[in-house]
Amino acid sequence: MVFQDQLQRSIQLQGVPKRIVSLVPSQTELLCDLGLEQSIVGVTKFCVHPNHLIKEKTIVGGTKQVHLDRIAALQPDIILCNKEENTQEIVEACKAIAAVHVSDIFTINDTLELVKMYGDIFSVKEKATAISQAIQVEATGFKEWVQNKPVKNVVYFIWKKPWMVAANNTFINYLLSINNFKNSFGDLSRYPEIALDNDDVTVDYVLLSSEPYPFKEKHKKDLKNFFPNAKICLVDGEMFSWYGSRLIKAFRYFKTLHQDYLH
Structure with missing residues (x-):
């Protein structure tokens, strides 16, 4: 075969x-x-x-x-x-x-x-079809739910020392766009290192991923001086970067994220 x-x-x-x-x-x-x-x-x-x-x-x-x-x-x-x-x-x-x-x-x-x-x-x-249908149902429902929410500028950090973000041409960036987020580093490609003194970047939310770098609560203060007007949140990196059957859970997580933290 x-x-x-x-x-x-x-x-x-x-x-x-x-x-x-x-x-x-x-x-x-x-x-x-x-x-x-x-x-x-x-x-x-x-x-x-x-x-x-x-x-x-x-x-x-x-x-x-x-x-x-x-x-x-x-x-x-x-x-x-x-x-x-x-x-x-x-x-x-x-x-x-x-x-x-x-x-x-x-x-x-x-x-x-x-x-x-x-x-x-x-x-x-048969099982593959069931998983695909479940993903499509969850994705459609979430897109309808989030479509009228205002677009917010975000930075999605994946690493510290050096500071690295998810930019364009990544699955993470794609999921950010579905969340009605505009990636503040969307003009860059893949996973670039960035300087924290970029005054041209507008940010509403700073998202600190749980993977590959295990960002914790203590890391929020490292970034507050550079993004004083942004809300800094810890997010589940698996939900933003794992594909496959994880997407069934991911869209439910995104809705909770918007309701509980991003408001």
């Missing part, structure tokens, strides 16, 4: 994969929600949902550095990667071990395409 991934690469499979290595946390969660947990043999140390998984499966490394010998020893039928999360070197090295599927996610439609791909590859089409 021949399938395509989201880089339009052809993948040859002998049958439905029974041994899966996932190198992407959000995709690991999606696999479990598709009922494929028993087929997962290897995960990264960041695959924390469901939280029992890293105790039961072989840890093959992180998302940027992996132990190829551990992956090979697991004799996987397929290895699941992501263009942003994993390096091209990792993808190329994994191709010598097993078939590799690479996702490339920027929008909800990209997510829905990935869910369908997994439904086809792993022969779980």
Whole structure:
């Protein structure tokens, strides 16, 4: 059987994969929600949902550095990667071990395409369809709810020392736009380092993500002097950067965020 991934690469499979290595946390969660947990043999140390998984499966490394010998020893039928999360070197090295599927996610439609791909590859089409429909229902409902709220300027921090933000050409930026947020660094690309003395930036909300840097309450004061007129909030980074089945929960979280904190 021949399938395509989201880089339009052809993948040859002998049958439905029974041994899966996932190198992407959000995709690991999606696999479990598709009922494929028993087929997962290897995960990264960041695959924390469901939280029992890293105790039961072989840890093959992180998302940027992996132990190829551990992956090979697991004799996987397929290895699941992501263009942003994993390096091209990792993808190329994994191709010598097993078939590799690479996702490339920027929008909800990209997510829905990935869910369908997994439904086809792993022969779980019914569950994939149910997840896709749930995502679409939640997304539509939230877009209708938020559409009349005023547009607010935001900065979304992902790192400290150096200070780094999510900018354009990212899934985070896409979800910010759905929230009726205007990214104050939207003219930049990807995840740039920024100086905190940029007087040209207008900010209503400063969002401190829980990942990859674990921002806490104590970090708010580090930024208050630079954004004195902005409201500084801690946000769940998984909701803004994990795709797949996490989006079902994400839109509910966004609504709560607006109601409880951003008013």
